[in-house]
Amino acid sequence: MSSRLRLVLACLATAALLAPLTWFWTTSLLPEEYSVMDMGYADYGGGPAAELQGGHTGMDPGTHAEMGAGGTSIVALTADQERRADVKVHLRAEKREFELASGREVDGYTLNGDSPGPVIRAKQGQLVEVRLDNESVPEGITLHWHGLDVPNAMDGVAGVTQDAVLEGDSFTYRFVAEQVGTYWYHTHQVSHELVRRGLLGGLVVTPRGDDPADVDALAVVHHYGGHRTINGDEGDVSVAAASGETVRVRVVNTDNGPMPVWVSGSPFRVLAVDGTEVNEPTMVNGESVLVTAGGRADLEIAMPDDGSGARVEMGGSAAMVLGGSRTDVPQADAPETFVDLLSYGSPTPPDFDPSNPARSFEYVIGRRPGFLDGRPGLWWTINGHMYPNVPMYMVSEGDVVKMRIENNSGEVHPMHLHGHHALVLSRDGVEATGSPWVVDSLNVADGESYDIAFVADNPGVWMDHCHNLPHAAEGLVAHLMYAGYTTPYMIGRSQNEPE
């Protein structure tokens, strides 16, 4: 073969290899700024398509101008502006070096000088007002109320429900604490980094009447510098409790992966999951509870009569010791089995009828090689599509929505839906037979699939994403959008980066 021909062939072969790669690379690049309303494709779930002009327009530069042409802006979705606040909180966010309760030095972020930030407490029905001042966080900050179905404009997602609060600025959140239970709050601006480095805190809503438990302990679990802490303290954290008393331990997993929780020295009951009370919980002995990333579990431990205490083991590397310093309860080995919430407790009719959903969506998580905003790698897919070509789940207010979440990606994903609580109907085809299992953060292991249902009763634009925050930053994010509503906010490198 002549060397000229060979050279030509070589160049052609090179072009054949590089051309498609270059094309994929180019088409993966994200615009400088974009609205979630222009992202991906609208998925109507078999229900009627949105009739109003405003709303999802698809990733098409020409239609950008149509945005806001019709429909209500979510900016209007706030709590009652006239009502006076019952609980007022002032949070000042700083980027600084600080000392944990354990004495360890951390270079991160604080709220009012601490991390975790102050616990926000309210009684059911009270209006909570939180003024957030960004004193020195150069990345910007918002606050998202994880698990609370607040009005959309108060949801705290930068680029979707508000602009990130820049350094020197402030933002006031107001919402009614309608749901009783254990929750937490964290930033939703550059969340994959700033939550890890300290911008979080616990939030507890108690019922109007007296609390049935004698002792109520909150355990906000978070890793700092690779070390697991409970409320910022490492190792064993003591909680005073006398023999015969009942203790309610509220476990909050603020990390990016699931955590097994078990109790040494005593059986226990699971009182609530993600804030929703379990109906007729039974005694658990020798099993763990899996608390997923972002999720919460409230455990009830009856202190033994003989004065020995109990330990609530957080993954084995930290524990909440109940019973004060006299306690000498040995750490029990991690149980091999988990409480199966699908069949735990007793059934009771749910507060809506999931049998005839107006919309039926699929959220199938996979993984494939490709480019993400120009970066090559192995990236997450939703229904076969990589970010930003992800589905926008369209609903109308009042719809009963069914969603099947399936995970074929090789890794566990803790899935979190903003603004709503979903009822788990089945897992891997097995129907739920226990107390209604209601979640806002669901642990979807590799190979698992869940059918969940919820009512679209909170209008706005809501994130539905993996709460392993680095995964969310890699594009494992979708949105739920109500017909007739628009958001004026944009995601972009210049200001708003929710993940």
Add this chain to the structure above:
Amino acid sequence: MKSVYRVLAYLIALGVVVQAASMVYAIAGLGIWVDEGGTFDKAAFESDETLFPEVVGFMIHGMNGMMLIPLLALIFLIVSFFAKVPGGVKWAALVLLAVVVQVTLGIFGHENAIFGALHGVNALLLFSLAVTAGMRANRPATTPVSSSESERELV
């Protein structure tokens, strides 16, 4: 071009060496961490912090394996089109194929450990292919001719 081919082949082989070393370094570090009282679970692993110093081995293995080596293998194939190494394109293609198999096995190893075992075996195959390809670039392009033949050509 031939030396570029050779260098790339040996770089890929070196990449496999780095992969093996970094993975065992990380696992050894994990063993020491646990031995000294540390705990390793999903929440800790995903917290993105340095649990123990050797955890960097996992990161090196991931980035080198999923980005650097595949990129080298792709460039290697393109260079083989121009390099005039006997069988050069074929060997570069085999190396690229082995890299693709290797990454695939590595990914599936997260679901089923048997694929991890095969990933270990394929690493040796990939190393051999890369070294063989590199050695082929050392050979002269034609076999030495006898003195009488070379005289005839000169005429």
